[in-house]
Structure formats: structure tokens, C-alpha cells
Amino acid sequence: LSIWFAxxxxxxxxxxxxxxxxxxxxYSFRFQAPRHFGGPPKDVLIVHGSIGAxxxxxxxxxxECFRERHPEIEVTTIDIVDFAGPLFTALYKTAYLKLAETxxxxxxxGCLFDxxxxxxxxxxxxxxxxxxxxxxxxxxFVKNPDLVVNTHFLPA
Numbered sequence: 001l002s003i004w005f006a007x008x009x010x011x012x013x014x015x016x017x018x019x020x021x022x023x024x025x026x027y028s029f030r031f032q033a034p035r036h037f038g039g040p041p042k043d044v045l046i047v048h049g050s051i052g053a054x055x056x057x058x059x060x061x062x063x064e065c066f067r068e069r070h071p072e073i074e075v076t077t078i079d080i081v082d083f084a085g086p087l088f089t090a091l092y093k094t095a096y097l098k099l100a101e102t103x104x105x106x107x108x109x110g111c112l113f114d115x116x117x118x119x120x121x122x123x124x125x126x127x128x129x130x131x132x133x134x135x136x137x138x139x140x141f142v143k144n145p146d147l148v149v150n151t152h153f154l155p156a
Contacts, residue, residue, distance in 0.1 A: 042072075042074065043073070043074045043145045044076070044145060044146065045147070046059045046149045046151070047078055047079075047080050047149070047155040048151045049080045051081065058151040059151045076143070080133070080152060080154050083133055083136035096109065136155060
């Protein structure tokens with residue numbers, strides 16, 4: 001039992017250290033000079049969550065509108081769940097869809113949404129989002145779009 005505990009503790013410490021190092025590296029991007037541009041943006045990133053179909057359809061409609069009205073703008077649409085990894089996808093997407101299938105679960109999801117929609121997330125929630133979404137944060141800093149449009153709360 002003690003060998004198992006030592007191995008588990010070491011693996012957990014390694015993963016946490018890796019997360020902290022990536023977060024520190026990504027936050028160094030925050031000190032770059034901000035871009036100022038006049039006129040419409042040249043690069044638009046639209047982020048949706050494939051939890052259900054509404055967020056994706058809204059993102060597609062916004063992208064289509066940008067492409068029709070401003071064909072000179074580069075529009076990229078991505079799914080935030082693709083960046084979250086299999087554990088997050090299993091816990092979040094699968095659990096949400098199973099829960100929302102029932103009437104009582106639908107009410108619970110609505111209650112959780114209403115409760116979380118009126119207050120700022122705590123540090124634990126922010127840390128968990130960052131831990132699961134490090135690849136997205138890195139993608140965002142590397143792509144460096146002029147405008148980001150979210151149709152789901154997770155990347156916000």
C-alpha cells in the first residue's frame with residue numbers, strides 16, 4: 001500500500017508541476033504589447049462547445065455571417081471540447097448529456113446554470129478550467145486572433 005501511495009503521489013506531483021509550468025509559460029504571453037487596429041478585424045476565432053447542438057449551430061451561423069458580409073476576414077471555428085482531453089470530455093459532455101435527458105436532470109442543469117451565471121467563478125473553478133484547457137490557452141496565444149467570439153461559457 002505504501003509503495004502504491006508513493007507512486008501515486010509522485011505521479012500527481014509531476015502532473016501538477018507540469019500544469020504550473022505550462023500556465024506560467026502561457027501567462028508570459030500576457031506581457032506582449034497589445035495590438036491596436038482600426039477598422040474590422042482581420043482574423044476572427046469563433047469558439048463553441050459541442051455539448052448538445054445549439055452552441056455549434058450558433059457558431060456556424062456567426063461564421064457564415066462574417067464570411068458573407070466580410071469575405072476578406074479569416075474566420076476560424078473551433079470546438080473547445082477538442083482541446084479538453086478525454087477525461088474532461090467523459091466527465092463533462094457525457095455526464096451533462098445523460099443528466100439533461102431526464103426531466104429532473106434538466107431542471108438540475110437549469111438550476112446549476114442560473115446559479116453559476118450570476119457570480120464570478122472561484123479560484124478552484126478557474127484553476128480546473130485552466131488545467132483542462134491548457135492546450136486551448138496555448139492555441140489562443142499562438143494564433144493571436146484579432147477577435148474571439150464565444151458561444152459557450154467554458155472558453156470565456
